[in-house]
Amino acid sequence: MMRARLRTxxxxxxxxxxxxxxxxxxxxxxxxxxxxxxxxxxxxxxxGPVMSIGESSRSRTYGWSEKxxxxxxxxxxxxxxxxxxxxxxxxxxxxxxxxGETVFYERxxxxxxxxxxxxxxxxxxxxxxxLTWEGLPEPRLLYLDRFRDxxxxxxxxxxxxxxxxxxxxxAG
Numbered sequence: 001m002m003r004a005r006l007r008t009x010x011x012x013x014x015x016x017x018x019x020x021x022x023x024x025x026x027x028x029x030x031x032x033x034x035x036x037x038x039x040x041x042x043x044x045x046x047x048g049p050v051m052s053i054g055e056s057s058r059s060r061t062y063g064w065s066e067k068x069x070x071x072x073x074x075x076x077x078x079x080x081x082x083x084x085x086x087x088x089x090x091x092x093x094x095x096x097x098x099x100g101e102t103v104f105y106e107r108x109x110x111x112x113x114x115x116x117x118x119x120x121x122x123x124x125x126x127x128x129x130x131l132t133w134e135g136l137p138e139p140r141l142l143y144l145d146r147f148r149d150x151x152x153x154x155x156x157x158x159x160x161x162x163x164x165x166x167x168x169x170x171a172g
Contacts, residue, residue, distance in 0.1 A: 071150030084146025
């Protein structure tokens with residue numbers, strides 16, 4: 001176990017330095033592309049499992065900044081990272097554009113390592129998704145934290161059609 005931590009220490013140090021020195025966008029580790037060339041997971045509003053999201057965030061940085069990521073929950077020692085990724089997909093499937101447009105999402109990488117006991121090697125990273133919808137001039141980056149929990153809100157500028165725990169899209 002100690003040998004594994006020593007091997008990853010230089011790598012993690014480089015990641016920390018890359019994120020700490022960045023003002024605009026943090027250094028990111030890209031994800032491997034799926035067979036059709038997209039990052040995984042990818043999807044769109046209303047398709048697949050969804051979650052009920054109570055209200056919209058008043059913060060303009062909530063989710064849109066690595067310093068204020070959307071905290072989707074706790075690490076499950078039995079399910080491992082899959083449980084956090086499932087919550088991410090449910091959350092993303094529940095988001096719609098400002099005027100109800102379909103949001104398309106694609107995981108493009110990870111960034112910004114932080115210490116989190118219970119995560120592999122007690123280190124965790126944020127997942128970075130690219131979001132697009134009709135009328136958006138360029139994709140926006142959304143930062144999700146699948147390890148820490150917190151109040152889940154709709155990021156400023158987006159909407160949801162999933163209310164009151166119904167678990168389905170009103171658009172479908």
